[in-house]
Amino acid sequence: MTAAKSERIQLSGASWVDKFRAPRELVPPGPLGTSLVDRLWVLRPPERGSVRIMGRTVQVPRWQQSYGRAYTFSGQTLGGGPVPPELQPYLDWANSLPQYGGRFDEILLNWYENGQHCIGKHHDDETQLIQGAPIISISLGAERTFRIRATSGERRRDIAMPHGTVLVMGGAMQKEFSHEVPKIDGEKGKWVGRRINVTLRQFKTAASSAGGGRGSEAGGPSSSRGGDGLPPSKRQRTAAAG
Ligand SMILES: O=C(O)CCC(=O)C(=O)O
Numbered sequence: 001m002t003a004a005k006s007e008r009i010q011l012s013g014a015s016w017v018d019k020f021r022a023p024r025e026l027v028p029p030g031p032l033g034t035s036l037v038d039r040l041w042v043l044r045p046p047e048r049g050s051v052r053i054m055g056r057t058v059q060v061p062r063w064q065q066s067y068g069r070a071y072t073f074s075g076q077t078l079g080g081g082p083v084p085p086e087l088q089p090y091l092d093w094a095n096s097l098p099q100y101g102g103r104f105d106e107i108l109l110n111w112y113e114n115g116q117h118c119i120g121k122h123h124d125d126e127t128q129l130i131q132g133a134p135i136i137s138i139s140l141g142a143e144r145t146f147r148i149r150a151t152s153g154e155r156r157r158d159i160a161m162p163h164g165t166v167l168v169m170g171g172a173m174q175k176e177f178s179h180e181v182p183k184i185d186g187e188k189g190k191w192v193g194r195r196i197n198v199t200l201r202q203f204k205t206a207a208s209s210a211g212g213g214r215g216s217e218a219g220g221p222s223s224s225r226g227g228d229g230l231p232p233s234k235r236q237r238t239a240a241a242g
């Protein structure tokens with residue numbers, strides 16, 4: 001595969017995001033890219049799932065599933081079944097990039113129907129992950145915005161994610177910064193097309209037991225993966241959070 005030019009966005013002394021284009025073999029542009037989204041769209045689970053927020057049950061504003069390893073975040077466990085054959089090439093590719101550790105064994109998909117689907121502000125839960133292991137994220141389909149905010153302070157940065165964009169979150173990013181894919185309100189949001197996000201993580205094994213997991217997310221203050229409005233303490237990326 002051809003090596004893409006990578007841009008490192010240094011968020012702080014300890015936190016960074018790499019941005020580059022996925023190889024065409026993995027994420028073809030144009031009509032072949034559209035048919036890739038169509039093929040992966042049918043993999044989504046039948047239910048979007050729900051989370052309890054402040055005593056209310058709220059449907060997660062996207063579909064999500066984890067393959068290869070079961071991922072526990074925001075008090076819930078997602079997936080863990082075998083990696084579907086059509087997703088294995090993403091893991092193989094991630095493991096061919098030695099600079100990111102080469103131990104990717106979990107693949108999580110988020111399916112966004114339109115601009116109304118989103119993932120709220122969250123930190124990925126690193127409890128189950130190899131300590132310090134970067135997280136790779138690949139965008140397929142409609143362009144959306146990746147919003148990064150400093151955990152303390154007002155600073156924020158938006159990164160555009162057109163089809164084929166790879167973002168790698170590394171260093172202390174999950175501690176120092178939250179991330180989210182904001183909802184697009186109103187009529188405009190209804191017209192935004194389907195997007196699939198593929199994230200790849202490196203889980204601890206018995207041999208590598210030292211380190212983190214995916215946080216929760218919430219629509220409000222920073223949560224562990226979920227982004228659906230959970231209070232900050234509950235917002236590390238969790239199975240259901242939106
Ligand atoms: O859809 C995206 O780009 C982000 C997904 C995400 O942050 C997550 O799955 O934890």
Ligand SMILES: [Fe+2]
Nearest residue numbers: 123124225237
């Ligand atoms: Fe995340």
